[in-house]
Amino acid sequence: MKISSDSEKFIINSCRELFFKWYGASEVREASKRKVPRYKKDGTRHKVDGVEYQCASCGDYYKSGDIELDHKHEVGRGETIEEKLEILLDVENLQVLCIGCHKDKTREYMFERMVGET
Numbered sequence: 590m591k592i593s594s595d596s597e598k599f600i601i602n603s604c605r606e607l608f609f610k611w612y613g614a615s616e617v618r619e620a621s622k623r624k625v626p627r628y629k630k631d632g633t634r635h636k637v638d639g640v641e642y643q644c645a646s647c648g649d650y651y652k653s654g655d656i657e658l659d660h661k662h663e664v665g666r667g668e669t670i671e672e673k674l675e676i677l678l679d680v681e682n683l684q685v686l687c688i689g690c691h692k693d694k695t696r697e698y699m700f701e702r703m704v705g706e707t
Contacts (some may be wrong), residue, residue, distance in 0.1 A: 597670050601677060617658060618642060623650065646690035659686045663698050674685040 621643040627635040641650040645659075661684055664677045676682060686694065 598671075600670065601673055603666060611614050616680060617683040617685060618653075618656075621645065625650075642685050644683040644687040646692055646694070649687065651687045655688055656685050657688060659684050659691050659694065665698075665702070701703045 624638040627639045642656045
């Protein structure tokens with residue numbers, strides 16, 4: 590049975606959301622996490638440390654709002670929906686990237702796709 594491109598995109602995006610919420614995000618983020626001491630204005634230390642995550646590309650540490658989960662091998666490289674879902678749901682295929690590195694990687698991938706289509 591052949592499904593439409595819109596249906597395929599919907600299925601993949603739905604699976605991605607569920608996967609990141611339930612499993613992928615916590616395990617991958619945990620592996621790149623470090624605790625950072627936090628201090629109050631008066632110089633005393635907070636009871637709870639802050640958390641930073643290491644970018645797999647540049648190696649710098651960032652706060653959680655400045656990182657994104659990335660697929661090492663792009664989901665779009667799969668030929669069939671089954672291959673795309675396999676790439677999507679593989680935890681070993683996930684990495685933490687800072688926003689800048691993620692944008693650069695996405696830009697390179699999009700350029701490769703555009704050049705490959707001509």
